[in-house]
Amino acid sequence: MDISAYMQSLGRQARAAGRVLASADSAQKNAALDAIATALESARAALAEANAKDLAAGRAKGLDEAMLDRLALTAARIDGMIEGLRQVSALPDPVGEITDMSFRPSGIQLGKMRVPLGVIGIIYESRPNVTIDAASLCLKSGNATILRGGSEAIHSNTAIAACIAAGLAQAGLPAGCVQVVETTDRAAVAELITLSEYVDVIVPRGGKSLIERISRDARVPVLKHLDGICHVYIDDSADMDKAFAIAVNAKTHRYGVCNAMETLLVNQGVAFEILPRLAEAYSAKGVELRGCEKTRAVIDALPATEEDWGTEYLAPVLSIRVVDDMAAAIDHIETYSSRHTDVIVTEDYSRAHQFLRQVDSSSVMVNASSRFADGFEYGLGAEIGISTDKLHARGPVGLEGLTSQKWIVFGTGQIRR
Amino acid sequence: MDISAYMQSLGRQARAAGRVLASADSAQKNAALDAIATALESARAALAEANAKDLAAGRAKGLDEAMLDRLALTAARIDGMIEGLRQVSALPDPVGEITDMSFRPSGIQLGKMRVPLGVIGIIYESRPNVTIDAASLCLKSGNATILRGGSEAIHSNTAIAACIAAGLAQAGLPAGCVQVVETTDRAAVAELITLSEYVDVIVPRGGKSLIERISRDARVPVLKHLDGICHVYIDDSADMDKAFAIAVNAKTHRYGVCNAMETLLVNQGVAFEILPRLAEAYSAKGVELRGCEKTRAVIDALPATEEDWGTEYLAPVLSIRVVDDMAAAIDHIETYSSRHTDVIVTEDYSRAHQFLRQVDSSSVMVNASSRFADGFEYGLGAEIGISTDKLHARGPVGLEGLTSQKWIVFGTGQIRR
Secondary structure: OOHHHHHHHHHHHHHHHHHHHHOOOHHHHHHHHHHHHHHHHHOHHHHHHHHHHHHHHHHHHOOOHHHHHHHOOOHHHHHHHHHHHHHHHHOOOOOOOEEEEEEOOOOOEEEEEEEEOOEEEEEEOOOOHHHHHHHHHHHHOOOEEEEEOOHHHHHHHHHHHHHHHHHHHHOOOOHHHEEEOOOOOOHHHHHHOOOOOOOOEEEEEOOHHHHHHHHHHOOOOEOOOOOOOEEEEEOOOOOHHHHHHHHHHHHHOOOOOOOOEEEEEEEHHHHHHHHHHHHHHHHHOOOEEEEOHHHHOOOOOEEOOHHHHOOOOOOOEEEEEEEOOHHHHHHHHHHHOOOOEEEEEOOOHHHHHHHHHHOOOOEEEEEEOHHHOOOOOOOOOOOOEEEOOOOOOOEEEOOHHHEEEEEEEEEEEEOOO | OOHHHHHHHHHHHHHHHHHHHHOOOHHHHHHHHHHHHHHHHHOHHHHHHHHHHHHHHHHHHOOOHHHHHHHOOOHHHHHHHHHHHHHHHHOOOOOOOEEEEEEOOOOOEEEEEEEEOOEEEEEEOOOOHHHHHHHHHHHHOOOEEEEEOOHHHHHHHHHHHHHHHHHHHHHOOOHHHEEEOOOOOOHHHHHHOOOOOOOOEEEEEOOHHHHHHHHHHOOOOEOOOOOOOEEEEEOOOOOHHHHHHHHHHHHHOOOOOOOOEEEEEEEHHHHHHHHHHHHHHHHHOOOEEEEOHHHHOOOOOEEOOHHHHOOOOOOOEEEEEEEOOHHHHHHHHHHHOOOOEEEEEOOOHHHHHHHHHHOOOOEEEEEEOHHHOOOOOOOOOOOOEEEOOOOOOOEEEOOHHHEEEEEEEEEEEEOOO
């Protein structure tokens, strides 16, 4: 197979389908989403069969339990895909929205119209349900999608793609609206991330090494986050009960997620008061603590190194640093944060506002758990991923992040003098 | 000189200065802009002397008249720089704006805060006044700047930089807020566009080959437009007087600009009526016409080729194509447009709205000259450039385009259940 020609062909079809989809009304897009959900419901047996093939091949290849678990298309996960489609269908459609229309002194009426980005390339590993999650958000926001899943899920993803194709056809939308890359050849990824003529943005979903590789080699813009090194800073003005609840929740609510706290910063004025209480709670949950020297003067912990401050554990491990004051906390955050989510616990009005202003992360919070940095919690109704870059979209990316605004002008014959 | 170490050092200083500038209030930033204007006024003799050195060196190197003209810092241009600074100072400050604050079901209060991108690298050729134009917009929007001008303007730019430094000092802002790259070594550019750790966006200002080179090699995001291949489509429902005025203005108001029309599309139903009238006006202004076969059946023109449809002339040359209908016009535009600005002249309501919806350019207009695609005409009060990319900013980019929005949360102790 000529991979380059194949990918160019997918690109051309996606671009053409995207033009149709960009002008499709909400009713038609929702009809497609609902039809896809129905197709999935009818295809449960076929999906299970395809998934069984992938699981058998995975076991034979020696994939570990965690990976096999991510690969499995259980009945509950199929339920989740169907429910997710219904939810996205019910979301307001941002496409075509016109805002800020006003008359300029020249007499032209100027405004902004929200439009799809165009064609989105999704590159993902393991979890077959991402096929539906990502495709549904792209479809609703008027974008054509090219999906490249993990080779270990090729049969599952192909079966899901068949349901998507059926749904699109039923709604009268071109098949090119959602295409799945049919070859597992790695060269297809290299082509996709450099297909600038036809692809407007790449969204990688998976482990850090996948995202690093793609970001390094892509010529197409990438919407991504590399790390979730999130901080909670307990100020000496903090309410200790809030501090306790937030610090425990931000670390232990879930471990393997990007918005979990990885480093706790504590003002020296309250270290003696709050750290023993927290240490007890963390130990009860089996969290390994690594602390700076001042931390270890108060509680038992392994020594924390420079490397710890820059590590996303995604595990029951927490690094702790005692800092002199908020300025020192902000310095630490600006040095080590991955610009994902950072939190201050304080009852001081001025410090709360300074922290919000000075910390340059995609989400900055006062007195709330970092675990709230999530598309559903933010009311986006959906989330294609989280961006820690600064351009275009920051933080949880929903439908709006998959669109851009163009300028539109209603004139009555105006010319420049 | 170790270029890499030098550029890393500029980057570190910019990043540090940017943190201070991001929290600076409007009064302080405006004081800096006003102080820079005052410094320029006092330094007119020194600026003229430095510029004379550059012009002498330029003549000795054989620069042509057009290039020497761009290089010249006339009294009028210095007036322009000073006036520009006063205007930017008077603009509303977008930094720190909080919008969309609302309570989520979880009880957190969620909103968006507008913040500077951080550090902006400006790479430009020839015109020394860009030093001030670009630096003033970056400063006002809270961004630190690293300026790399053309080697032919090194003395002029250095003299301007001294005025900027004086202004910053007077306002109590760190010198790192605006830094000029002091070496003319080309390696400095290669370093700047890959300095991802310290630079958030690159804005290239200059010819197409400069912008192409930078876009190709940059690892830092680039805000740019490559081409301004703009269209005016005259529909058969158009008011012929509006069509005439717009088609003449869009081509001939100014030639060497990105928002000038380069291809005129005419509905076959009105070709006989409008083309002769336009041809007469264009010929009177010395515009060379290149047309498709159907065009040449109506007026005198050179034959237009496929290459003409994809050419930005930046000169008194216009390509003309007669099309069957609006769908054909949109097909042509979607094929050849550089996604800058495209216009329809029509009195048909449905077609006007379809054109606005279906044409995927940064500015789409009904019954107005493409020459309105400009930051000042759009009311941005300033323009650092025009973007034809789809992410982050589209069309004229003003202060807002040099910022992004982060999420902020006011909580009262909420945790995830």
